[in-house]
Amino acid sequence: MAEAREVLQGTLDLLILSSLRVAPLHGWGIAQEIRARSNEVVLVTTGALYPALHRLAQQGLVSARWQVSDNNRRARYYTLTAAGRRALSDKEAWWQRFVVGVAGVLRHA
């Protein structure tokens, strides 16, 4: 079971980092981005998203700062750091291997 949680967590980190690849986003934006891009298959709850964001910030993979957004609201924007970009490509590579692996398992079932 501990394994499964790690996978989930790892996946959430990957999704977040990946959603920040193009531009800095605030928390709500990240959730919307993931939702839209996955065709509403992957839903990230607030309770999972923010702790994950803060953990990534602590690990130095993203940086956060307050900015005034499009509609003149103050929002906390997250940006990928250099380390974040490296981690993103590592995690992407791991994910590709993982998907191929799982697919292999499924094919032979």
Next chain:
Amino acid sequence: MLAPLRAAFRRLADLAFAWTARYRVERDFDDELQDHLARDIAHRQRLGASSAEARRLALADLGGVEVTRDALRDVTGASALDAVARDARYAWRRLLRQRGFSLLTVATLALGVGCATAVYSVVDGVLLRPLPFPRPAELVTLWQTRAAEGITRDEIAPATFIDLRRRLTRVSGVSAGNPFSVSLRTPGATERLDAWQVSEDFLPMLGVQPVIGRAFRPEDFGEGAAPVVLLNHGAWQQRFGGDSAIVGSTLPLDGARVTVIGVMPPGFELPDRTSAWLPWTPTEAQRADRYGTYLRIFARLGGGATVNEAEAEFAQVARELEGEYPRAYRGVGASVVPLGEVLVGGHRPLLVTLLGAAVVLLLVTLANLAALQLTRIARQRRETAIRTALGAGRAGIARPLIVESCLLATAGALAAWGVAWGGVRLLLAAAPADLPRLAEVGLDARAALLVAVLAAGTAALLSGIAVGRVAVPSFSSLASRAVAGSPLARRGRQLAVTAQLAFSLVLLLGTSPLVRSFQRVLSAERGYTTDHVLSFTVWVYDEYPEPEARSAFARTVLERMRALPGVTHAALGSALPLADRITGEDADVVMDGAAVTEGEEPQARGIAVWPSYFETLGIAMRRGRSLTEADDEGGERVVVVNEAFARRFSPDRDPVGRMLAVGLMGRAVPRRIVGVVADTRHARLDAPPEPGLYIPWLQQPIAAMSFVVRGDRPAESLAAPVSRLMQAIDPRLGLGHMGTMDALLDQRLRERRVLLALLAAFATGASLLAAVGVFGVMSQSVLERRREVGVRLALGASRRDIARELSREALAMTLGGLVVGIALAALGASAFSRFLFEVEPFDGFAFASAVVVLVAAAVAAAVVPTWRAMRTDPLMVMQAE
């Protein structure tokens, strides 16, 4: 010097910074969530939802803000201090959510620890703490004994004291206190105060100094010295409003102007309760007196001598004295008793019993806390599972539980302090008036330490249970909605409740014999009535030295008192039933025809009474005639005896008409027995009545005159007119010990009443706690087994089966508790029986009533949860799955 300071400062600054940083993070996060919410609502509205609908959906989507925030904190965890503060907030919220549980825990803790602390404080002040004198262990008291008569502590005659002071080498500073009383005249009244005259060595030997003014000096002693007095602190506060200007002024004591030279420290009450101390110089007559045993003797062990060595030397001196004065010292032995022992001696059983009861109550409390905690932890398992799933580590789960336990223990400790504060006040108010050293009792650092230690223990117990019980649950428990309790936890709860029931039974078993013995004392035939009777004492040695004048004075007082409105009877005697210090004097009695050795005459309690004494106090005549006013100086010498006397001295003959020689405070005089009155019980209400005799006061007008006035109205209302009357008859006389007989009786019963009330309160509290425990365990059992019950009901089990099964659990706990409790009580019975007053610790009635009370409490506590289980709707339970 500076470096560590600077380091400490830096650490402080760091902490402050961490706090502000933490605060900023928290605020940031709140802002962030706020922003998130606003965006979500706006988004939903754009998609067509109404404003309210959008808001509701967004909030639902956001989930528990607090849970999210906690999860965030688990991730970002900062300094240790910060973690604790965060856990404290989390724990606080959780405790608020489980308000009932938290209150119950704090209340239980307050009750158990508070009572224990209050009782400990009193016991500590009275019993355990060293006396407030330099080298208190050296202080001893000297008594003479008369083994043949069963007298183990008799006071000492003045001539004996003077010899002891010369001859004893193992003790130093041998000094004496002479019981005394003085009348204090104030405008409108004259009052008789208890006082002690003390010898020159007394205060220096104890090492006590006045708090205001000076101690006695050598020139204050001896014939012709200017009269001086030291005041008791309490008396000074009460009578002179604590005005220090009183020192140096003079008081009208016994008709003389006596200079107040100082005030003694609060709580200083040696040789005994007193209002004042005066210097004592033995008179010529006293120096020769080897028979008047009334002095209290104090000394200090010298040169490392032990109590036994001092006693051996005293015994040696007593034998020497017997050689010199055989008549005076035949059968006299020696006893040396540590001062602390003398002060507390008689009260030790009371205090030890209370302490024991408090400890048992404390055990019940702890068992109850354990049961409560186990119940609560079982309920929290789902929440814990959620937190684990959100990524909280094992430490993250355990820490808040520990903080929570500490919070509970702290709140409990604060409440316990309040209970202890009130408890000590209550104990002091209710304490027997002669309980020594009460001024030293109070909540102090030691009490605080006790509370702290108990609170720490409680915190450890609670967190031990919490952390031990919460294994980090797996996802499967998240998936399952069942709130499953482990069999181990249930077993633990049952054990805790069983222990509570057992301890409660011990308390109940200990209390009920006391209740019965008290009832026996209350209902015992005392032989006289106390209602509507007022009493007071005057001393007329100096004012009326001649018997004729004394008799005339008595006649005048009695006549004029009977003429007062509301007064129906008036009488006087040389002592009263229930009187404080002594009830009568020992009289030598020799029945006609009995052969006795001189000096070894049998003894009976003798008092001199006015003829109306029996009628006024309601003492019944059994045989013969009462005394009359014709039995005066010129009449035949007569005496009335009580039934115990008749049984002892005239077992097979009617005593009326027999002659006997009575030596009461002087030479033996032959007297004829004219009547027999009913027995009376005095200071020791449960002791068998002693042989006693009543001499006509008119034939022996003793100077200590105790008046009794019976009225047709409450005795209190007679006090003022009687005082005015006495003032009018002779303003020189001080009225001592003015009070109602009911009050005197109440004082006699007080120690028992207090002990009983407290024990009953403890036992009730323990039983209630045990009932709460049963209720908690049963409720939890029902909750845990809801699904099982639902399934079984659905499968056709009858509701009665369910009830029977649950009742069996309650019954098992109760029976277990009873068995263990009986075993414990039996173990403690031998120790306990010493503190029970002539009552078998295990009598059938006490046993049965204790068991019935406890079983009733357990059944009552089990009814509601069982009923709830029976009402389980199988459909609801299944749907909830």
